[in-house]
Amino acid sequence: MLTVKSLESGYGKIKALFGIDLEIKQGEIVALIGANGAGKTTFLKTVSGLIKPSGGNITFEGKRLDNLPPETIVNLGISHVPEGRMIFTQQSVETNLEIGAFGRKDKKEIKQDMQKYYDMFPILGNRRKQKAGTLSGGEQQMLAIARGLMKRPKLIFLDEPSMGLAPVLVNQIFKIIKELHQTGLSVLLVEQNVKKALKITQRAYVIELGKIVHNGKSSELLNSEAIRKSYLGEA
Numbered sequence: 001m002l003t004v005k006s007l008e009s010g011y012g013k014i015k016a017l018f019g020i021d022l023e024i025k026q027g028e029i030v031a032l033i034g035a036n037g038a039g040k041t042t043f044l045k046t047v048s049g050l051i052k053p054s055g056g057n058i059t060f061e062g063k064r065l066d067n068l069p070p071e072t073i074v075n076l077g078i079s080h081v082p083e084g085r086m087i088f089t090q091q092s093v094e095t096n097l098e099i100g101a102f103g104r105k106d107k108k109e110i111k112q113d114m115q116k117y118y119d120m121f122p123i124l125g126n127r128r129k130q131k132a133g134t135l136s137g138g139e140q141q142m143l144a145i146a147r148g149l150m151k152r153p154k155l156i157f158l159d160e161p162s163m164g165l166a167p168v169l170v171n172q173i174f175k176i177i178k179e180l181h182q183t184g185l186s187v188l189l190v191e192q193n194v195k196k197a198l199k200i201t202q203r204a205y206v207i208e209l210g211k212i213v214h215n216g217k218s219s220e221l222l223n224s225e226a227i228r229k230s231y232l233g234e235a
Contacts, residue, residue, distance in 0.1 A: 001026045001061060001186055002047070002078075002155060008055030009046040016042040018210045019056070024155065024188055029181040031197040031218060032190045033231060034207035040190045041083055043207070044157045048080040049073045060155070075103060079153035083160045083190075085144040089133030093124050096132050096143055100150030110150070117146040120176075138169035145176065155186040162193050174200055194231040198222040206231075 007020040016039050024030050032040050045051045047058055049070035058065040065073055074080075088096050097117065101110045118125030121142040127135065132143055141161055148156055158177065162170040170193065178200045181187050191197040198204055198218040206214035206227065214221060221227050 001028075002188075003059045004047065004056070005059075006056035007043070007046065007053055007058065009042055009051055009053045011042075011051070015054070016210050017046065020207075020210075020212055022205055022212065022215075024186055026154075027184055027186055028203065029177075029187040029189065029201045031201040031204035032188060032207060033192075033194050033197055033204060035231075036192075038207045039210040040207060041159055042210075044080060044082075044159055044188070044190060047073075048078065048157065050080075071103070074151055074153075077152075077154035078157070079148040079151050079155070080157040081144050081148040081159060081161065083163065085140045087132045087140055087143055087147065089131065091132060092129050093132055093135070093143055094128045096147050097150055100147035104151070113150055113152070117149060121146055138165050138172065141165065141169075141173055142176070145173075145180075149180075153185070155188065156180070157188045157190070159190045160192060161189070162191060162196070170196070194227070195222070 002024040004020055004022040007017055008015065010016040020043060032043065034040050042051065046053050047065065049065065049068055053066055060076060060078060063076065088099065097114050104110055118128065123139050124143055124146060132140065135143060161173050161177065165173065174196050177187065177189065189197055189201060198221055201218045203216065204218045204221050205212050214227065
């Protein structure tokens with residue numbers, strides 16, 4: 001579905017990614033884990049078209065994405081829920097979802113999708129006319145995910161969805177991610193909560209200083225001594 005080969009990227013003269021190889025098959029849920037500054041968000045932004053790669057290639061369902069603008073990549077079926085949620089705080093919950101469907105012409109089905117996500121996230125339905133900035137952190141994260149789904153993506157990128165949330169909300173967000181994957185949606189999860197990420201994903205890549213240093217089945221990485229020492233704080 002998504003194939004990334006020898007990807008190089010960065011910010012101006014500062015290179016952040018060095019020869020990244022990564023693959024996501026249709027229907028998979030895959031984790032990309034690593035410390036702060038390792039290159040996780042840069043990778044997502046590069047594949048999403050927000051940063052132009054300086055080398056390598058990105059293919060999605062047989063189509064090269066390397067130099068396509070973000071709006072074209074979204075329309076091809078990749079949705080990116082960014083770190084920090086980035087919702088429109090002065091707009092209502094309803095308007096945020098409508099913005100997520102920008103470019104779609106099927107008004108009836110857009111309304112049906114909005115209702116679908118109000119059913120999935122009842123708190124959003126209860127607060128549909130409320131300004132998004134008045135929602136709690138967990139509610140804003142639910143809104144960010146719902147907004148990302150409004151384009152009916154085939155593959156969704158989730159960047160640090162549990163960041164800053166209370167433990168009970170973290171559990172709820174991970175439950176939602178698992179349920180989304182069970183609908184057949186492909187997911188790339190970037191997450192600092194390594195243990196939880198490895199528990200709900202099928203495969204995982206570990207990135208350090210812009211390079212992939214480990215990859216394999218999530219269950220195997222969870223039991224790897226090197227991973228447990230480096231990312232789980234276990235001796």
